[in-house]
Amino acid sequence: xxxxxxxxxxxxxxxxxxxxxxxxxxxxxxxxxxxxxxxxxxxxxxxxxxxxxxxxxxxxxxxxxxxxxxxxxxxxxxxxxxxxxxxxxxxxxxxxxxxxxxxxxxxxxxxxxxxxxxxxxxxxxxxxxxxxxxxxxxxxxxxxxxxxxxxxxxxxxxxxxxxxxxxxxxxxxxxxxxxxxxxxxxxxxxxxxxxxxxxxxxxxxxxxxxxxxxxxxxxxxxxxxxxxxxxxxxxxxxxxxxxxxxxxxxxxxxxxxxxxxxxxxxxxxxxxxxxxxxxxxxxxxxxxxxxxxxxxxxxxxxxxxxxxxxxxxxxxxxxxxxxxxxxxxxxxxxxxxxxxxxxxxxxxxxxxxxxxxxxxxxxxxxxxxxxxxxxxxxxxxxxxxxxxxxxxxxxxxxxxxxxxxxxxxxxxxxxxxxxxxxxxxxxxxxxxxxxxxxxxxxxxxxxxxxxxxxxxxxxxxxxxxxxxxxxxxxxxxxxxxxxxxxxxxxxxxxxxxxxxxxxxxxxxxxxxxxxxxxxxxxxxxxxxxxxxxxxxxxxxxxxxxxxxxxxxxxxxxxxxxxxxxxxxxxxxxxxxxxxxxxxxxxxxxxxxxxxxxxxxxxxxxxxxxxxxxxxxxxxxxxxxxxxxxxxxxxxxxxx
Numbered sequence: 001x002x003x004x005x006x007x008x009x010x011x012x013x014x015x016x017x018x019x020x021x022x023x024x025x026x027x028x029x030x031x032x033x034x035x036x037x038x039x040x041x042x043x044x045x046x047x048x049x050x051x052x053x054x055x056x057x058x059x060x061x062x063x064x065x066x067x068x069x070x071x072x073x074x075x076x077x078x079x080x081x082x083x084x085x086x087x088x089x090x091x092x093x094x095x096x097x098x099x100x101x102x103x104x105x106x107x108x109x110x111x112x113x114x115x116x117x118x119x120x121x122x123x124x125x126x127x128x129x130x131x132x133x134x135x136x137x138x139x140x141x142x143x144x145x146x147x148x149x150x151x152x153x154x155x156x157x158x159x160x161x162x163x164x165x166x167x168x169x170x171x172x173x174x175x176x177x178x179x180x181x182x183x184x185x186x187x188x189x190x191x192x193x194x195x196x197x198x199x200x201x202x203x204x205x206x207x208x209x210x211x212x213x214x215x216x217x218x219x220x221x222x223x224x225x226x227x228x229x230x231x232x233x234x235x236x237x238x239x240x241x242x243x244x245x246x247x248x249x250x251x252x253x254x255x256x257x258x259x260x261x262x263x264x265x266x267x268x269x270x271x272x273x274x275x276x277x278x279x280x281x282x283x284x285x286x287x288x289x290x291x292x293x294x295x296x297x298x299x300x301x302x303x304x305x306x307x308x309x310x311x312x313x314x315x316x317x318x319x320x321x322x323x324x325x326x327x328x329x330x331x332x333x334x335x336x337x338x339x340x341x342x343x344x345x346x347x348x349x350x351x352x353x354x355x356x357x358x359x360x361x362x363x364x365x366x367x368x369x370x371x372x373x374x375x376x377x378x379x380x381x382x383x384x385x386x387x388x389x390x391x392x393x394x395x396x397x398x399x400x401x402x403x404x405x406x407x408x409x410x411x412x413x414x415x416x417x418x419x420x421x422x423x424x425x426x427x428x429x430x431x432x433x434x435x436x437x438x439x440x441x442x443x444x445x446x447x448x449x450x451x452x453x454x455x456x457x458x459x460x461x462x463x464x465x466x467x468x469x470x471x472x473x474x475x476x477x478x479x480x481x482x483x484x485x486x487x488x489x490x491x492x493x494x495x496x497x498x499x500x501x502x503x504x505x506x507x508x509x510x511x512x513x514x515x516x517x518x519x520x521x522x523x524x525x526x527x528x529x530x531x532x533x534x535x536x537x538x539x540x541x542x543x544x545x546x547x548x549x550x551x552x553x554x555x556x557x558x559x560x561x562x563x564x565x566x567x568x569x570x571x572x573x574x575x576x577x578x579x580x581x582x583x584x585x586x587x588x589x590x591x592x593x594x595x596x597x598x599x600x601x602x603x604x605x606x607x608x609x610x611x612x613x614x615x616x617x618x619x620x621x622x623x624x625x626x627x628x629x630x631x632x633x634x635x636x637x638x639x
Contacts, residue, residue, distance in 0.1 A: 053120070059092020063141045065125045070144060072096075073120045073152070075182070077162070082111050085146075087121065090187055095134075095143040096121060109151065116155040116162060116182075122148045170600075174614040177605055185594070189602040192308060193590045197263060199306035200283060207298075209259040209285070214248035216241055216265060222504065222560040226269040228278075231630035241267035244583060246503060247568055249286035250543055253579040254571045259287045263586065271611050274598040275535060275588050278611045285540075286581030292526055292542050295580050296481055299530060299538065303479070308593065311475065318479040318530075326482050327447070331454015333485070336534025337478050339471040341457050343450060346372045346441070349426040350419065371442055371449045374431040375460050378438025379406040381467040389463075390440065390456055398452045403441040407433055458534070472533070474595065480531045484509065487516075487525035488557065497559065502527050504558055505550070505568075506541040516549070520557045530584070537589045540582025547572035 055071040074089035085096040098110060110119065123144040134140030159175075160168045162182045173180040180186060201211065217239040220227060230239040242248075244266045252260045264284040270276065287295070296318075304314045319337065326335050329342045347369045375382070387404050394402045405419070407428065419427065431439055440456055442449045461471050487508050488498040498521060500506065508516050509524035516523055530538035544550045547569050554560045562569065587599035600606035608614050627634065 057091035058087050058089040058094040059138060061094055061125055061139050061142050061144070063127065066127050066142060068125050069122065069147075070125055071120065071122050072144065074118070075162075076110075076113055076115055076117045076119060076155075078115070079111065085110065087119070092138055094139050095128075095137075096123065097143050097145045099145060110146075110149050113151065114155045114157060116158055116179075117151065118153040118155070120150040120152055121146050171608065171614060174600075174606065174608055177615050181604065185596075185601065189590060189594045189596060190604060192594060193586070193602060196306055196308070196590065196593075197283075197586070200302060201261075201263075203302055203305045204261045204285070207259070209261045209287075210257055212252060212257065212260050212262055214242075214245040214262060214264065216267075218242045218247075220564065221247070222554070222558075222564050228267050228269045231632055233629050233631075235631040243268055244282065245284050246505065247565075249284060249581060250505065250568065250576075250579065251571055253286055253288045253543075254574065254576045256577075258289075260581075261285045264583075272600070272607055272609045275585075275591070277587075277599060277603070277607050279607070280599070280603075281586040283584040283586055284581070285583070286579060288577040288579045290578070290580050292483070292528060292580060295540060295582055296528060299582055299584070300479075311477070311593070314477070314479065318481055320481040320483060322484040323482060323486070323524075324484070327450050327454075331450040331452070331457060332534075333482055334529065334531045334534060334536045335454075335480065335482075336458070336461075336472070337480055338473070338476050338533060339461055341373050341375065341460065343453050343457070344372045344374070344431050346370050346427055346430050349430050350423050350441070368444060369446050369449060371446075371453050372427070372431055373440050373453050373457050373460070374433045375438040375440065375464070376471075377436050377464070377469060378460070379408055380436040381464060381469065382438060386463055387438075390459060393456065393459060394442070394452055397455065398448060400442060400444060400448070400452055402452070402456070403443075405439040405441065407435055407437050407439070476533075477592070478533060482529045482531055483527075484524045485527045485529070486521075487512070487523040487527075488520050490521070498557055500558065501525060502539065502541060504553055504560070505543050507544045516552065516557065526580075528582070530582070532589070532592055535588055535592060536585070537592065538582055538584040540580065542578075542580040545572060545576040545578050547576075 053071070054073045056065070058072055058074050061070065072087055072089075072094060074087045074094075076085065077088040077093060078086035083098055085098060087094050087096055113119070121144065123146040125142050126145055128134075128141060128143050158179060160166065160172060160179070162179065164184060168180075181190075205211070217230060218241070220229075220238075220240045221243060225243050227243060228241040230241065232239060245262060245264050249260055249262075262284045264282050265279060266282055267279050268276075270278060272278065285295075285298070287298075300314075300316050300318055304316060307314055321329070321335070323333055326333050328345070329335070330337075331343055350370055390404075391402055394400050405427070427433070427439065433439055440453065440460075442452050464471060486501050487506060489501045491497045491499045502525065507526045509526055512523040526542035528540055529536050544553065550572055551562060551569055554562050554565060587602055590596075590602040591599045594602060596602055605613070605615070612618065624633075
């Protein structure tokens with residue numbers, strides 16, 4: 001028996017040797033290097049030459065390479081004086097020198113190639129002559145004297161130049177996306193995204209999370225955003241593309257997986273916006289036997305560990321505001337806290353004054369409450385046209401008039417005739433206003449006034465920055481948690497009915513659990529949003545794990561057909577552990593990190609504003625013969 005055990009052990013050891021399992025010290029070193037995230041990858045970029053045809057990249061050569069013979073491959077970026085050529089690849093640029101004997105010989109065609117042709121050159125690295133160093137290029141101290149040239153592929157004349165200084169229409173960029181991908185901005189964004197995802201995976205795996213792929217063909221989900229439908233070969237039956245893996249990750253918790261994550265593809269049948277498009281990616285996380293605070297701590301640690309090394313490190317813990325605090329102070333549930341200009345309640349200071357609307361002919365009205373924001377140097381920097389723009393926005397979006405108080409002069413005298421001296425002084429003190437500031441006032445119902453001034457606050461900061469006043473420094477990242485959201489909201493089409501503020505699987509706040517059965521419209525939720533610089537980059541919640549409570553919410557409160565979620569109810573009824581999770585918007589997060597104006601600038605092949613793929617002309621027509629297996633006949637209304 002002992003001999004069998006020893007033999008089995010020897011075979012196992014031999015098998016390990018055949019598999020080349022590294023020693024424990026190497027495994028620990030590998031794990032340590034992985035946790036370095038972006039730093040590890042950048043340090044390894046110099047190893048690229050070991051796996052490809054070229055000896056170096058175009059962004060790698062420095063003074064210490066002088067005298068070496070190199071082989072470079074890349075795109076023809078620029079040419080001047082029939083002598084100097086700039087070669088570009090994914091890692092940078094290198095200047096090439098064409099010797100006179102080569103110009104008249106085999107390299108003659110190099111000087112007549114179309115830009116963006118792909119070439120391979122051999123040559124010797126030499127230092128640039130004194131006074132000709134280019135300090136704007138990392139490789140600006142050296143150049144390569146060409147000895148031979150091979151044209152790998154000739155380029156045709158392109159629809160636009162690969163040049164940062166040339167502005168190109170976005171629809172043209174999307175139509176020729178494979179060309180746009182050569183730009184430095186997209187290269188940087190996609191590589192940063194790759195490094196960020198790798199670091200996140202490494203951290204989550206080190207914490208015992210399991211990467212699980214969930215289906216993208218599912219069934220229609222009650223409520224929420226519109227879903228894409230996919231026809232099946234069974235008459236009248238369709239799949240739906242999931243808005244998120246929400247149900248699947250809860251079912252994984254029921255299945256005892258305990259800790260799950262996924263870089264998930266999600267779909268919504270909606271037009272594109274700067275921060276949204278029909279298909280997008282999110283970092284999806286779920287874990288059992290946890291709490292709201294534990295999930296938030298996990299996300300903070302995840303972001304700090306995966307944060308790009310060239311950005312200032314994040315400070316923990318992140319700030320936290322309740323939904324009511326965010327609304328009262330900033331007029332939105334996703335506030336940008338990089339600058340001040342907080343909303344101030346001045347009802348006691350000017351509430352007794354009859355605030356006239358924009359025109360004297362309009363009747364005065366007594367406000368329910370008065371909110372104000374102080375615009376620093378607003379009286380100095382804003383012209384009458386700027387104030388008219390602000391008033392126009394208030395009228396267009398909220399059908400509401402605002403009052404502008406300009407504080408002129410060294411003593412802060414006001415141009416408003418309707419304020420008494422006492423009200424003027426009290427208003428200035430309450431808003432913290434000084435000379436040459438401006439105060440915007442709005443009166444009415446609290447919720448509406450907060451939303452109105454929240455929008456004007458963002459409009460004001462944009463106007464101030466256009467005037468040269470920097471209030472949101474580039475590279476400043478301020479994360480914020482917003483908690484204690486309402487659990488339900490009145491439906492827009494029928495205010496007498498309720499809908500989920502987020503999704504129907506969100507658990508109520510422990511202090512408001514009893515309200516679910518009596519006054520559900522007053523219940524708070526255990527939902528939490530992660531906000532970065534005024535954009536929502538993540539949202540999660542503690543889930544309902546009790547089948548009776550989930551059934552009551554679906555059937556009695558939301559009046560949904562529970563048959564569509566019978567599988568989830570049955571799962572919860574089979575011993576579901578308490579669980580919670582979050583989803584981080586990967587596209588939005590990367591867009592904010594690189595300063596992109598739209599998530600389309602950090603996605604390799606995005607959709608247009610109308611949700612179309614301009615490169616391949618999708619969506620496209622299908623013939624009746626192609627539709628026949630799906631039992632679909634197309635009928636178009638007569639025009």
